[in-house]
Amino acid sequence: MALTNAEKQRRYRLKLKSDPIKNAEAKKKHLERYHANKKLVKDMTEREHRNIKRKWKTANKKRRERQKCAQQIMNITPASSPRSGTPVSPRSRGRRQIQRDRSAVYRKKLKILEELENMKRLCNKYKKRYQRAKTTIKDTKKVNKLYQNKYLTLSNAIKDHYKSLKSVREKKALKRIFQGECIAKSKMKISLIRETLGIDQMKVMKRQNNPLGKKHLVDNIKSFFDRDDVSRATAGKRETVTFKKIKLQKRTLLDTMKGLFRSFKKENPELRCSYSYFIKNRPFYVKPPSVAGKETCLCKTHTNAQYIIDALHKTRVLATSSMNELIASTVCSTYNKACMTGNCKDCKTKEILFRETTGNLGLVKWAHWIRKSEMIEKSGKKVKVTKNVKEIAEGTVEELIGHLKRTLIQLKKHIYNIKIQYKSYRDAIDNLNNNEVVLHVDFSENYNCKHFEEVQSHHFGGSRKQVTLHTGVMYTKPEGHKKPTVNSFCTISANNSHNPASIWAHLHPIIREIQHNNRHITTIHFFSDGPTTQYRQKQNFYFLSHRIFNEYNFIRVTWNFFEAGHGKGAADGVGGYLKRTADEKVAAGSDISDAEAFYYTLKDLSKVRMYLLTESDIQIVEKALPKNLVPLQGTMQVHQVFTDSPGELQYRDLSCFCERGFCRCMNPKTYQPVSVPVIDTLREDILSFELDEESVLDDISNVVAVPRRSFYNTVYSSSSNSEDEPLASISRPSVSNINEMQLIEKENVHPSKISDGVHVLIKVSSVKDKHYTYLGVAKSEVDEEGDVKIMFYKMVDKTGKRFKAVETDISYEPYDNILEIVPNPKVVVKGKRVFSLR
Structure with a gap:
């Protein structure tokens, strides 16, 4: 039999007392804990002193009452006095003892006789009950056989009828018959219904505890839902979820819960988790996609591929509509680069299993997002504009299958890049060293300045100003801390340019603060999305390979780019919070008319560190940009650049942090932004x-x-040998030709x-x-x-x-x-x- 908690504690205390050394250590710890929690009167506030005096007064009153009661009891209790008087002879003292002993034995004898009579009476009563029950059982066996035959006949008929039913609605109706009051009150309600209807008993699984603990399982589930390949972060200022007075930015799921559960089990086979427990521990801010989420930014590659899969699944050409299941059926592992890029020998010949078409399916329609130019009339003139529109395409099943095969080649590489980049992002933060800092940066959508009261011409005209917000999150790990500390920041500017010169003007106050507050940091890891007009281009590469060393005196630096369409993260949540807070201040009567008003209104309202930039700050950086920069061929395919020497960069297709980003994995190549x-x-x-x-x-x-x-060949291909060394191999052309x-x-x-x-x-x-x-x-x-x-x-x-x-x-x-x-x-x-x- 298992010990209770009290018995375990008692056994532990006895064991502790038997060891003098451990007992002394325990008493010492208890004394230290007591003195650490003890608060002296001189350290208390006036209010705390009044409360503790009130408690002392109550405790002293109760103590005095207890002492008074004990004294009264002692007063009314007569004192025990020794035997005094005339001396008694030994013979008389022996006779009195014998008389007392005889009286005690006689009283005990009477008590035993009384108990014996009671036991005899009970024995006769239960003996008669047994005899009566034995006779009634013989009489009822015959009756029970008759009723048992009737019950079996009726039960078999109900079972046969229940098995013959095809619709779920009829089966539920039959179950309701057995859910009357008499059965509902019975403890065997479920077993009676199952036995009567012939339903197999459910296998009761024995609860198995996880070897690493319940908290470890919950943390793994929550971190799984926070991954960028599982859910997408939203950037809208209204896209928030509040639970128990905690407001967080909403994340949207990219797959069904059953599909995600299967992926979680494959990735964590050592964890024992049921589907219901997986759903129960989903974070409250992670929501399934809905039609109302119009501000949600979806990936164009994923969306168009899902439209094709849904169209083929609707025509029953595909057995599933899950993109993850479809890709998993064509590769050995979704985490293997050779499999996802079509270079694996084992799964290179694997193809999607399609149902054989009969040829009479006709034309199939599916939706897709494309860019389309349209002519509109503006101010009496016709203007050509380009819009992203959703169109309906039409074709045969064979054409759609061929289109899906071509799409999956790009999609598999796209999904693999998403997983690897997110894994590198988590590795960079989870294994952060004391001399490193991680900066996740992104431009938030420009904030439209507002006034509490606006005239109509200002509201509908072009008088409204915009404020540029460059938001980010900083991860550092001070000495003695097990987990990294997180700090959010935002730089504000009236200049709406998002080019590399503006980026480094926005980063300047952040890096200066890192130098001032953390002088021991020597390495910076940047994470951002990868638009070619902002972060992933030759001008940004030049600043990264020069300013980090020459102006900021760091030793090593990396810049990592998320996959296209999947760069949303914590930085977007900072921008959404600030814009939402600014709107609340405007609604309360404040005016935010420009960047300075935005800065001074919000700088003291939250823990987000805010900095204000001027036009001259950006112009200073622009003047330092040379004109003879060499472009990096295959820029769109590059996801990580790193360096530890000024003026030179190493780059590769995907990020790797096995040696904190400076390893030789995937054969990184050398690039010099400034030409010779x-x-x-x-x-x-x-x-x-x-x-x-x-x-x-x-x-x-x-x-x-x-x-x-x-x-595709120019941007997405890796640079060739001739372009890695263009300076020595290219000869000067003949001007005459x-x-x-x-x-x-x-x-x-x-x-x-x-x-x-x-x-x-x-x-x-x-x-x-x-x-x-x-x-x-x-x-x-x-x-x-x-x-x-x-x-x-x-x-x-x-x-x-x-x-x-x-x-x-x-x-x-x-x-x-x-x-x-x-x-x-x-x-x-x-x-x-x-x-x-x-």
């Missing part, structure tokens, strides 16, 4: 070469026939060279599958989806030498349609008319 003087001389010679107008026009006509590289120079320029076209103001030739397809070549000027860099914002020119005369920019003719064109980068045209002004001469 040889290339500068070569570039000056090419730029100094001038062509006349007719030769330029001839070049434009010849460019169309030259083959070009696609956007114009065609050779054009070929070299076309070979060097790279997305990093596409920026605002660069003139290019664009191939545009018509409705009848005809292709035309137009002159245009880029208004943006290449975004994550491979599109460039282009403003087109139109021809003014038939000679083909005069062009005019059409400001309303702006469209997003794929990078694949860019044929060539051409020199900037000469501007000619005639009266009020401005032409571009080619």
Whole structure:
């Protein structure tokens, strides 16, 4: 029999007392704990002193009452006096003792006789009861056999009828018959219903405790739901969840609970967890997706792939609609890079199991998100705009299956990158050293300034200002702490630029504070999303390889990029909280009209550290940016850059923190953002070469026939050996040979060279599958989806030498349609008319 808690404690105290050394240590600890918790009167506040005096008064009153009662009892109790008087002879003293003993024996005898009579009476009573029960059992056996046969006949008939029922509704109706009052009051309600209906008994699983404890299981479940490949963080200021007065930013699930449970069991086979316990311990701020969540940012790659899977599942071509199950059926492991990239020998030939089509399914419709240009009328003029629209595509089942196979090649690599980057993010934080700091940064959506009272023209006009918020979370690990400490921050600026110069102007006060408060830190790990217009580009790489060492005197640095479309995190929650708090202050009567008002209104309202930037802070960083930067080929595929030497970066496709980010895993390559003087001389010679107008026009006509590289091969491919060492292998072109120079320029076209103001030739397809070549000027860099914002020119005369920019003719064109980068045209002004001469 198991011991009770009291018996265990008693045994523990006896064991402790038997060991003098341990007993002395326990008493010493108890005394130290007593003195540590004891609070002297001089350390108390006035209120605490009054409360403790009231308790002392009550305790003393009770003590005096107890003493008074004890004294009264002692007063009424007569004192025991020794035997006194005349001496008694030994003979008389012996006779009295014998008489007392005889009297005691006689009284005991009478008591025993009385108990014996009672036992005889009880024995006769139970004997008669047994005899009566024995006779009734013989008589009722015959009756019970009759009733038992009737019960079996009825029970068998009900079982057969229950098995013949097909609908769940009829079975539930039959169960309700047995849930009457008499059965409902019985303790055997469930067993009676199951026995009567012929339902198999449920197997009662023996509860097994987890070897690592209940708290370990709960922590694993919560950390699983917080992963970026399981749930997505929201950035909207209204997307919050409050539970027990705790308000947190909402996260949206990316799969069903059953699918996530299966993934959790595969990843943690050593943990014993049921599905109900898994659901019970889901964090309250993690919610399934809903139609009302309109501000939720979804990944375009995942969404379009899920639309195709749903369409095939609806036509019963696929057995499941779960994307995770579908991918898991085609690979050995979703955590193996060779499997997810199609290089595994074992699963390279695995294909999706499709149901054989009968050929009469007809056309299938499915939805997909695409970018589409539309003509709208604005201020009496027609303007071309590009929108992300959801369209319905139509095709045969065979076409849709082929489309799914092509989509899965990119999707599997996309999912693998998400998992590895998130795993690296957790490794960087969980295994943080004392000399390291992790900064997770991101630009929050610009805040629209508001007034408590606004006129109509201000509300509907363009007078409203915007404030740039660069938010982030800092993780450090002071000495003696087991877990990292978390601090959130936000830098505010009226400049709405998000380029690398602005990024480092926003990071400057944060890094300076790290230097001031944590002088022992020598390594910084940056984490951010990867847009090519902000963090993942050559200008940011230059600042990372120079400013960290020259200006801030750190020894090592890494910058890690999340997968495209999956960069939401804690930094977005900081921005949502600040904007939500600002709206609450405006609703209470405050005016937030600019960046300074936003800063001074919110700087003392929370633990978020806030910093205000000026226009000059950003301009100082911009002036330090050189112009001869070398682009990094394969930038969109790079997810980690790191260095421990100034002016040089190491980069690789995915992040790795097996040696705190500075290992040689995945064969990292070297990149220098600043070119050597040889290339500068070569570039000056090419730029100094001038062509006349007719030769330029001839070049434009010849460019169309030259083959070009696609956007995928240029951006998503790793850099080749020739581009790793371009300085020593490229020879200077002959200036006299114009065609050779054009070929070299076309070979060097790279997305990093596409920026605002660069003139290019664009191939545009018509409705009848005809292709035309137009002159245009880029208004943006290449975004994550491979599109460039282009403003087109139109021809003014038939000679083909005069062009005019059409400001309303702006469209997003794929990078694949860019044929060539051409020199900037000469501007000619005639009266009020401005032409571009080619």
